[in-house]
Amino acid sequence: MSSRYECQRSLPSICTLLRRSRRSLGHLRQLHCFLLRRSLFPQPQQPLLLSHFLSLSLSLSPLPSPYSLSLLSAxxxxxxxxxxxxxxxxxxxxxxxxxxxxxxxxxxxxxxxxxxxxxxxxxxxxxxxxxxxxxxxxxxxxxxxxxxxxxxxxxxxxxxxxxxxxxxxxxxDTMSQPSAVSWTALISGYLRLKDLKSAQELFDQMPERNAVTWNVMIDGYVKNADLDGARRLFDEMPEKNSVACTCLIDGFAKAGDMGSARLLFDQMNHRDRDVFAWSTMISGYAQNGCPCDALFIFNEFHKTKRKPDECIVVGLMSACSQLGNLSLAKWIDSYVMTRSINTNNSRVLTSLIDMNAKCGDMERAHFLFHSIPQRNIASYCSLMQGYCLHGLGSKAVDLFSHMIQEGLNPDEVAFTVVLSACSQAGLVEEGKKYFNMMRKICNISPSGDHYACLVDLLGRAGKLEEAYELIKLLPVEPHAGAWGALLGACRWHSNIELGELVAKRLFELEPQNGGNYVALSNIYANANRWGEVSEVRCMMNEKGVRKVPGCTWIMT
DNA sequence: ATAGGGTTAG
Structure with missing residues (x-):
């Protein structure tokens, strides 16, 4: 039997093998050797098989590898x-x-x-x-x-x-016969520039619209925060599809309206609910701080016996992190590991580290972190936050300097994390150093969050006056977090005068946050000023503020 | 055989 004949006959099965071997140069070369040994490897007279090998090897790395180049020369x-x-x-x-x-x-x-x-x-x-x-x-x-x-x-x-x-x-305009796709491409260009008017005009002028045209328009309205416009278009749409539904669901989720999102999802045809729709719902609930609902949706998805993708598990892990449930985290961890999820995906890895750290398995988080071939800022931040959560602020700070040594440029989130690590560990000078590094070396202008961290850092270290001076001189409007941090510091260091001042400011900023009243009342209680304690509680009743269940009234 | 659309972490 000629090898040429055999190769042609076995071409379909080789193609199947190639499809299965996706994502690994090792598999590809293994198969290459296998074919070579049987004299089956395609020479120039087998261009089809050669091109299969080529498209796979070229898709494995952004630049053509030496292996790809040698195939090309054949x-x-x-x-x-x-x-x-x-x-x-x-x-x-x-x-x-x-x-x-x-x-x-x-x-x-x-x-x-x-x-x-x-x-x-x-x-x-x-x-x-x-x-x-x-x-x-x-x-x-x-x-x-x-x-x-x-x-x-x-x-x-x-x-x-x-x-x-x-x-x-x-x-x-130079095209004599633009197709529906040409119209849609132009419309999508206008929408990218937030020019809804021109997009809508073209949409109205179009001789014929197809499903993609409608989807592009709905997505454009959603991305431009015009949910009513999106909804109107969706209702006019002759045949709804899953892309349009998912765009709209995502829009509601981003606007914090999970009620409308859920309604739409429930109305969707079960056949139309693709992986996009499911993951949009799961991450929507997770981002809106509803981890239990996210888990419920995931459970429904799980019942369909469909294969999860990276987005589904990332949303799921985000929900689990919020709950801090260790046994659930262990289940999800093994679910991710056994479900042919691409665990080299940096988002998946970061979420895995974050979930394990927040649910209390620092050992696993640590192991995962060190198993990453190329760590990025986000993976460092997950582990650093984990250390902070477990009271190991100084370890987090060490990790930050390690990150810089590795040549990674910290971004604004990384600075938020390292500043809170410094304040957790009481490293005032270190924290100031990083704050200055952020401005001067990394050229990041501090946000309200960063200033809140700095106020917290100073406050916890007992430098209440310095913290108060800082907060008064902020170039950005200090948000409630900064004042809240200072109030916490006043409580910790029993500073009644400043505490009263700060609390008054906070009552204006967020009158419905019970925590601030509780903090002030604790400051009074600590100084045995029980009359003022009951005054604060009366104020809460008058304003209809309720204590968050599960948060203690008693200062520990 | 070719063109236009959707989800995710710190």
Whole structure:
């Protein structure tokens, strides 16, 4: 039997193997060796199999690996245009695609055609890579490919993504027969620039709209915080689909209206509830501080026996972190590990560390942190917060300096975490140092949160006057968190005069927050001033403020 | 064989 014949016969099963081996260069090379040993590995006369290997290996890394380059050099010369085009359309990294494209121009006797450009333009749009896209446009004009509907539409999309709506518009105006996709691409460009009026005008002028057009419009209204407009469009929509529903659900969730979100979700056809819809609901509840509802939705999802994706488990873990339930965390941890979730995804890893730390398993959080090949700021922050939570502020501060040594640039969240770690550990000088580093070296202007941390740092260390002076001189409007931190410090250091002053300010800022009244009453109680204690409690009753159940009245 | 749309962490 000739090896050529055998290879052709086994092509489908090899393709199946290739599809299964996704995400691992190791698997790919293993299969390559397997075929080589049986003299089955495709030489130039087996371009189809070669292109399967190529598209997989090129999709594994942003830049073409040496392995990919060696495969490319095995391509037959001249290479059929069809082969190149199908290879181009299977790639998702711009540098690899450009390598393939340039090879196409040198290896093929024929110039690129209508099918070669759109996949590349799409990648330029996604980045967006303006210069590359613009030179592709020049090339398209030179090759006289720019009159093609598909090519022009891809460029309209590209200019829209680059926020150059004028270029997109003039291209659109030169088209003799724009398709519904061309219209939609232009509309989406206007929506990206928050120009709802122009988008709506085009939408009304369009000869025919399809499902995507409606989805783009609804999403545009949601992203521009016009939920009523989105809802109106949704109600007018002839045939609702899951994308439109999910856009609207996400809009309600971001606006904090989980009631409307839930209503829509419940009305959805069960068949229409795809993974997007489920994960939008789960993370919506998690972000709105309703972890139990998030778990309930996840449980419903679990019953459908469908495969979770990364977003589902990230939302789920966020909910579990809020509950701090260790046995639930252990269940979720093993669920994530056994469900073919991509645990190299940085968001998944960060959430895993965060969940384990917040639920009390620091050992596991620590282990996961050290198993990451490339740590990022978020993974550091999760572990640092975990240490703070367990009273190990100084360990968190050590981790922060380790992070800087590793060459990572801290962002505003990282500074919030390290400042609260310093205050937790009582490291006043250290905290001031980082605060100055944030402004002077990292060029981050401090937010209300950062100042609140600094006030907390000073207050806890007993430097109440300094903290009060700081809060009075803030360049940003101090939010309740900063005043609250100072009130807590007054309570801790039994400073009645300043405490009264600060509490008065807080009662104006957030009259319904029972915690502030409780703190003031504790300050009085600590000084045995029981008359004032009952005055504060009367004030609470008058204003109808209720103590949050589970928060103690008694100072510990 | 080619173009337009949706979810996630610290």
């Amino acid at each position: 391509l037959p010369s001249p290479t059929p245009l069809l082969l190149f085009n199908s290879l181009l359309s299977s790639l998702s990294h711009l540098p690899s695609s450009l390598t393939v494209f340039n090879l196409l121009r040198s290896l093929s006797p024929h110039p690129p055609d209508f099918f070669s450009l759109p996949p590349l333009i799409r990648l330029c749009a996604r980045h967006p890579a303006f210069r590359t896209g613009a030179s592709l446009h020049a090339l398209a004009i030179r090759l006289r490919l720019d009159s093609d509907v598909f090519v022009s539409t891809a460029f309209i999309h590209f200019y829209g993504r680059c926020l150059l709506i004028g270029s997109a518009r003039s291209l659109f």
